[in-house]
Amino acid sequence: MSVPVTTAPVPFEPGPRYLSGNEAAADAAVAAGCDFYAGYPITPSSEIMERIAARFAELGRVFVQMEDEIASIGAVIGAVWAGAKGMTATSGPGFSLMMEALGYAAFTETPLVIVDVQRAGPCTGQATRPGAGDVQQARWGSHGDYPVIALSPWSVQEMFDLTVRAFELAERYRVPVILLAEEAVGHLRERVDVPAEVAVAGRDRDPSGPPFGTDEPQGVPPMPCFGDGADLLVTGSTHDPWGWRRTEDPEVHERLVTRLHRKVWDRRPEICRTEGYLLDDARFALVAYGFTARSALAAVRRLRAEGVPVGLLRLQTLWPFPAEEVAALARRVAWIGVPEMNLGQVQGEVRKEARCPVDGLHQVNGEVIDPRRIAAWVKEAVQWPGI
Amino acid sequence: MARDLSHWLREGLGATPFCPGCGHGILLGAVCRALDLAGVERERLLVVSGIGCAAWIPSPHLRADTLHTLHGRALAFATGAKLYRPDRVTLVVSGDGDLASIGGNHLIHAARRDLDVTVVCANNSIYGMTGGQVAATTPRGARTATTPAGNPHRPFDLCRLVAAAGASYVARYAVVQPDRVARAVARGIATPGFAFVEVVSPCPTQYGRRNDEADPARALAALRERLIGREEAEALPAGERAGRIVVGEFVA
Numbered sequence: 001m002s003v004p005v006t007t008a009p010v011p012f013e014p015g016p017r018y019l020s021g022n023e024a025a026a027d028a029a030v031a032a033g034c035d036f037y038a039g040y041p042i043t044p045s046s047e048i049m050e051r052i053a054a055r056f057a058e059l060g061r062v063f064v065q066m067e068d069e070i071a072s073i074g075a076v077i078g079a080v081w082a083g084a085k086g087m088t089a090t091s092g093p094g095f096s097l098m099m100e101a102l103g104y105a106a107f108t109e110t111p112l113v114i115v116d117v118q119r120a121g122p123c124t125g126q127a128t129r130p131g132a133g134d135v136q137q138a139r140w141g142s143h144g145d146y147p148v149i150a151l152s153p154w155s156v157q158e159m160f161d162l163t164v165r166a167f168e169l170a171e172r173y174r175v176p177v178i179l180l181a182e183e184a185v186g187h188l189r190e191r192v193d194v195p196a197e198v199a200v201a202g203r204d205r206d207p208s209g210p211p212f213g214t215d216e217p218q219g220v221p222p223m224p225c226f227g228d229g230a231d232l233l234v235t236g237s238t239h240d241p242w243g244w245r246r247t248e249d250p251e252v253h254e255r256l257v258t259r260l261h262r263k264v265w266d267r268r269p270e271i272c273r274t275e276g277y278l279l280d281d282a283r284f285a286l287v288a289y290g291f292t293a294r295s296a297l298a299a300v301r302r303l304r305a306e307g308v309p310v311g312l313l314r315l316q317t318l319w320p321f322p323a324e325e326v327a328a329l330a331r332r333v334a335w336i337g338v339p340e341m342n343l344g345q346v347q348g349e350v351r352k353e354a355r356c357p358v359d360g361l362h363q364v365n366g367e368v369i370d371p372r373r374i375a376a377w378v379k380e381a382v383q384w385p386g387i
Numbered sequence: 388m389a390r391d392l393s394h395w396l397r398e399g400l401g402a403t404p405f406c407p408g409c410g411h412g413i414l415l416g417a418v419c420r421a422l423d424l425a426g427v428e429r430e431r432l433l434v435v436s437g438i439g440c441a442a443w444i445p446s447p448h449l450r451a452d453t454l455h456t457l458h459g460r461a462l463a464f465a466t467g468a469k470l471y472r473p474d475r476v477t478l479v480v481s482g483d484g485d486l487a488s489i490g491g492n493h494l495i496h497a498a499r500r501d502l503d504v505t506v507v508c509a510n511n512s513i514y515g516m517t518g519g520q521v522a523a524t525t526p527r528g529a530r531t532a533t534t535p536a537g538n539p540h541r542p543f544d545l546c547r548l549v550a551a552a553g554a555s556y557v558a559r560y561a562v563v564q565p566d567r568v569a570r571a572v573a574r575g576i577a578t579p580g581f582a583f584v585e586v587v588s589p590c591p592t593q594y595g596r597r598n599d600e601a602d603p604a605r606a607l608a609a610l611r612e613r614l615i616g617r618e619e620a621e622a623l624p625a626g627e628r629a630g631r632i633v634v635g636e637f638v639a
Binding site: 066229 | 430
């Protein structure tokens with residue numbers, strides 16, 4: 001399947017803006033053609049819902065505040081099958097409540113976007129403080145094996161750009177896409193250049209083919225919606241290509257679960273994006289993402305000024321994990337450090353791919369990581385000067 | 388005279404998945420008749436269900452767009468679909484455990500919003516699919532897989548609950564009254580706003596076998612004996628209403 005991708009003018013004034021990350025994500029969703037939003041208030045993401053409510057009221061799009069977060073994502077799934085481009089936004093506790101429905105969206109191949117503005121957890125944790133503790137939850141939080149795409153913005157500009165991209169990826173691969181932001185970026189205010197137009201993916205609504213199966217082991221089927229004449233059978237139970245429940249057929253189940261995994265995993269070269277900083281002559285490297293990548297880059301510059309040959313690989317895509325990029329980096333450097341606002345959730349992924357030593361700097365106090373702390377940690381870890 | 392309802396049934400259906408004596412097959416027929424009575428065009432119909440025996444009444448049987456969702460969340464999914472496409476005739480068919488227990492909050496809020504959907508709640512007083520555990524609708528004293536000494540708690544009166552939350556149409560009938568069920572569902576579809584039709588349905592397999600109603604004919608006869616019309620019930624002293632199932636239209 002190929003979805004049509006066109007450009008559409010943004011329905012508000014383009015140009016430079018001074019926005020918070022949450023405001024930028026809301027505007028980007030509006031620009032990307034999102035026309036259904038359901039949500040529930042939660043700190044530190046509520047500004048997204050408030051701004052969407054205001055924009056949608058002007059544009060005649062459909063907004064509803066639901067009774068909780070699983071109702072919110074459920075409403076989004078229902079609307080998406082009715083033809084909408086849907087989004088919801090939340091933070092840790094609400095993201096937890098959405099997990100069962102996230103699995104439903106993945107298993108029924110429902111394109112949608114979830115913005116998770118991460119706070120410091122677990123549980124209610126520190127509602128107004130940043131964390132990055134939902135990285136593994138985004139991948140494995142719902143039961144069973146299922147695919148997701150997760151993107152990690154490091155700036156307000158990327159809250160805009162990656163929200164637009166999230167909608168495109170969701171439609172292209174019929175998969176839930178999670179924007180894994182952190183409170184630090186959600187509430188950060190900085191300049192954003194709002195483009196005059198953005199890429200908008202359409203939907204292949206051909207009702208003649210099977211909507212839940214393809215001949216290819218990694219294919220993406222067309223997605224007719226309610227009212228398109230397909231007499232759709234949408235179910236979260238194991239189903240054949242036409243949607244009939246086949247809950248006791250081992251072959252059907254394995255083919256479906258495997259195709260859903262491969263349709264994302266096999267497309268890593270198209271999906272995964274990383275950026276390298278000062279890596280050409282680096283003997284050591286940091287791997288970082290989200291707000292922490294800003295601190296890591298500042299630390300790298302500080303270390304370079306002191307003569308330490310260190311660089312940074314920034315991960316803009318977290319899931320599917322950019323395995324090749326990390327493995328290639330590990331072949332060129334003697335050590336990789338992974339600073340993050342959790343207890344090593346990406347460090348473990350890096351270790352799976354890297355043949356060199358991989359250490360983690362873990363900070364879970366609800367504060368962003370200070371570049372000076374990263375720099376001092378690197379010097380101690382690589383024993384510089386001295387090797 | 389038998390009515391041909393096959394135009395509402397999906398091609399390729401095999402045997403019904405329901406147990407012998409289950410009332411859900413009768414309810415499927417009544418829903419099809421209601422769709423005819425209400426003059427629903429198949430192309431405009433969306434049917435949403437949750438998880439459980441009753442969620443299988445529409446999925447896969449009804450020849451229309453069907454959305455078989457998560458346990459308890461049918462109304463949340465239906466809310467999004469209906470708000471985005473108000474032109475769809477949206478029908479929710481699910482069970483008492485699904486709609487009123489795990490999904491109880493969504494039921495209250497859909498009624499509060501007066502969402503223009505029609506909910507058919509098949510109430511068999513038990514969790515059938517999982518083996519007969521006590522439900523929020525199980526009569527006090529009834530034996531179930533998880534109340535071997537009898538249910539110590541009161542059951543929900545779903546119609547009063549939904550009426551209090553603001554529904555625009557509320558009725559209760561039993562599958563032994565298929566014509567009334569069909570007319571109530573059709574009336575619910577014709578009513579703008581939130582319509583709720585509770586349909587009492589016997590479960591000889593999971594409820595009946597522990598409560599002396601294992602024989603399907605006996606289960607249906609026992610159900611028929613318990614029914615009492617709304618006006619008749621209102622005239623009775625409260626003590627004599629105990630154990631009876633009050634049927635009729637409560638909000639219309």
